[in-house]
Amino acid sequence: MTDEELKDFFKSYDLLISDFKFLAKGIMKDQTPISKVDIIALSIINRTIAIVEGFRTLINNNNTYSALHLIRIQIDNLIRYFSILIAEDDNYIDYILNGNQINKFKDKNGKIFSDRYLVDKIEKSYQGVNPLYLKYCGHIHFGIEHIERIKMSSDNLEALYTVVVGDLENYSNEEKNEYIIDFTAVSLKILEIIGDWLKTKEKYVY
Template identity: 30%
Template sequence: MERVESKNLEKAIIKLRSTEFQIIDLENAVFSADNGNMFPLDLLAIAAMKRTSGNMEGFITLIEAKNMAAARSLLRIQIDTFLRFSASWLVEKPHDFASDVIGGKQIRNLKDRNGKKMNDGYLVDVLSPEYPWLKDVYKNLCGYVHFSGSHLSNAVQSFNDNERTVTFHIGKEDIKYPEWSWTEAVDCFTSAVNILFYYIDGWIQTKNGVDKANNQIHPTPKNGETD
């Protein structure tokens, strides 16, 4: 699945907004698949879609308000959503995994089928071959979730090396970023949403097929296809 790329910010927001309708379609498909029978992984999918719906609305609001620091924090959270949902494909018993997560267990303390703890860094490493942009983006965004030097960098408006002066901007708007930077952020959010949808669709296809009651789901989707 290729990363989304838009020509300008307006088109990028339109693309992201269009995914709202996909959420509704996926919700209906989750509830109607397999004649309405429900499994633990359904509940995890519902939680991921609910989180995505709220994240998306907040993210667009922040983009339109020119608040880059907060927008990037929400982008990191959305990446976290598909990372952790994708962990269902790495475990021996996905429904048991979903039940553990719903019951309050931390995914970073749970192990995949090879005995590896599924912390975020490990999940990034697993998915990076499929999504080459993921590792660098994830690393850069972590600085916005945790208070760090990224927030000072965000406050620097300009720097004059010859005069040894720094101008800071402290306010709710981030005015130093060019349009392409805002467009890139929105496109990255759309890519993160699409990846989550891809995994949820894989589960729906499995639910409508075989092995759903035997604690098995389709292997990790490859090249835009499900099993």
């Protein structure tokens, strides 16, 4: 994407944020009791909106390096919300609302809700989450990705590379396009599965 195309694309994030707010409004519809699942869904929506805003701001400010970390956090929103859909334990919602760590929860089948377990489960319903999870864990946890990022090609034929610190935008357009597509896909998936909850709620409550 050119800078102008990128600017136009990010305008669509205004619509995405509006969709999330509309979804939240539907969950909080007048005369409808707020359930425990609603509280979790609304919290995920709120966090998702904040991350969409943050991602857009960082990309626009030429800080792709930091923006990448938000993709992994958006994936966290997806898998943590999905966890309430697969929990075969009536106590799970209260467990979350009481402030306990999701990755320490053990269901009645003895399964611990680690990220790895949840990603494996969600992959069965939404293919493509697992490779994204693995890809962006490599960005959020310090490792070879961060080491390689300070290496730049050198004009010195005797040098393997030049070390550059503080250049936060040494990413190709192809890389940036890939990151934006991935982030958008995850955000839309969150919108979809929470939207499914609203449809279920409307079916049985209204």
